[in-house]
Amino acid sequence: MTDYQRPLSFGLSLDPDARAWAHTRRLARTAENLGLDYLAVQDHPYQPGHFDAWTLISHLSAHTDRISFLTDVADLQLRPPVMLAKAATSLSVLTGGRIRLGVGGGGISDAIASMGGAARRGPDLVAFADESVGLLRKALNGDSVRLHSPYHHIAGYQAGPVPTRPVELWLGAQKPRMLAVTGRRADGWISPLNIYVTPDEVPSRQEIIDEAATGAGRDPRELRRVYNVIGAIGGGDGPGLVGEVRRWVDTLTEWTVVLGFDTFVLWPAADPERQLALFAGEVVPAVRERVEAIRSGR
Numbered sequence: 001m002t003d004y005q006r007p008l009s010f011g012l013s014l015d016p017d018a019r020a021w022a023h024t025r026r027l028a029r030t031a032e033n034l035g036l037d038y039l040a041v042q043d044h045p046y047q048p049g050h051f052d053a054w055t056l057i058s059h060l061s062a063h064t065d066r067i068s069f070l071t072d073v074a075d076l077q078l079r080p081p082v083m084l085a086k087a088a089t090s091l092s093v094l095t096g097g098r099i100r101l102g103v104g105g106g107g108i109s110d111a112i113a114s115m116g117g118a119a120r121r122g123p124d125l126v127a128f129a130d131e132s133v134g135l136l137r138k139a140l141n142g143d144s145v146r147l148h149s150p151y152h153h154i155a156g157y158q159a160g161p162v163p164t165r166p167v168e169l170w171l172g173a174q175k176p177r178m179l180a181v182t183g184r185r186a187d188g189w190i191s192p193l194n195i196y197v198t199p200d201e202v203p204s205r206q207e208i209i210d211e212a213a214t215g216a217g218r219d220p221r222e223l224r225r226v227y228n229v230i231g232a233i234g235g236g237d238g239p240g241l242v243g244e245v246r247r248w249v250d251t252l253t254e255w256t257v258v259l260g261f262d263t264f265v266l267w268p269a270a271d272p273e274r275q276l277a278l279f280a281g282e283v284v285p286a287v288r289e290r291v292e293a294i295r296s297g298r
Contacts, residue, residue: 002206004221006262008291010284011038012276013072013228013267014060016051021059027272028060032067034280038100039064040072040228040265046111054087061095069095072228072265073104073172073190077117077125081132082157085139088167089160097165102190102226103136104172105129126177127151133171133185140167170226176208183212188224193267195230195240202227202259225260230267233278238269245278249286256291 012031014024028039039060043053057069069091074084084103092099105126106112109119120128128151135152138145142162147154170188173179174197182189189209191197197205210220231241233248241251255261268275 002203002260003257003295004223004225004260004262005295006221006224008256008288009037009263010279010287011036011040011070011263011265012272012279013040013042013265014056015272016041016044016053016056018049018051021051021056024056025060025063027276028064028067030273030276031280032064034276036067036280036284038068038070038263038265040070040102042072043074044108044111045075045078046108046115054091057099058091061091061098066098068098068100070100070170070265071102073102073170075106075112075117076103076129076132077106077112077120078115081135081152082139082145082154082159085136085159085167089140089142089163092163092165092167093161097163099163100168100170101136101140102170102172103133104190105178123177126181129171129178130181130185133169133181136169137185140169168224170224174205179205179208180212183209183214183218183220183223184216186223188226188263190226191228191261193228193230193240199255199259202255202261206260224262226263226265227255227259227261228265228267230269232269233275233283236270240267240269242269245282245286248279248283249290252283252287253290253294256287257294 041053041057044050053071088101113119131151139159142159145154145157168187170190171182171186172190173182174192213220232238266279
């Protein structure tokens with residue numbers, strides 16, 4: 001068992017489709033009203049039909065009051081780290097601390113190049129991402145940032161504003177070298193969708209993160225573990241986790257106490273309104289109750 005005993009959180013992934021912004025805004029309000037913790041927005045700005053993630057989050061944050069937002073995940077090759085930190089801390093101050101910064105190295109090389117990014121690959125990408133996360137950490141903390149390297153030329157930026165609540169930095173990763181960066185530097189791991197990193201593959205990835213964290217003098221239990229879960233509640237066809245409410249409750253409970261996840265972000269395979277209602281109204285409370293009972297030995 002790999003239950004890190006972290007408090008459970010649940011979120012909804014919002015489609016940044018520019019043709020459906022009014023519908024997306026209604027979903028955001030509904031998710032907040034139903035008590036979810038996070039709204040996650042993917043970052044694929046090279047898609048002509050997608051809104052920019054930060055612009056959409058800014059808009060939605062003005063139409064909600066409590067729920068937090070997560071970039072899932074911001075592309076480091078298209079967003080310079082000090083500017084990314086500036087955006088995250090600015091919005092965190094404006095929203096009263098409702099921002100979590102998820103970042104990733106970026107995996108679609110041709111698309112990144114189409115927007116002027118360097119489209120790094122392999123060890124070069126890992127080294128760039130590792131350095132970028134270190135710069136982000138300094139800038140998020142409000143420190144002075146200075147670095148001249150093959151990847152970054154920063155002449156001495158004094159970061160700010162500094163939010164009252166620190167912006168947590170979570171890293172999206174699935175291969176060993178990036179998972180090790182997560183363990184050494186990040187506040188949490190964002191796993192790709194359950195169809196890309198399957199449950200059977202999770203333990204080996206958690207082990208890499210834990211070993212890297214321990215090697216860096218960090219407590220692995222302090223890292224948040226986020227699973228993006230695509231599927232359909234209530235049966236039907238589709239990718240990922242498909243089944244009735246009971247199957248979802250059993251599965252997410254197992255993924256908590258056996259695989260070590262503490263945060264689940266729902267990616268509805270169809271009918272987002274119905275999926276959201278079932279997830280927030282039936283699945284989430286049952287998983288919370290089941291996990292609490294297991295942890296307390298009842």
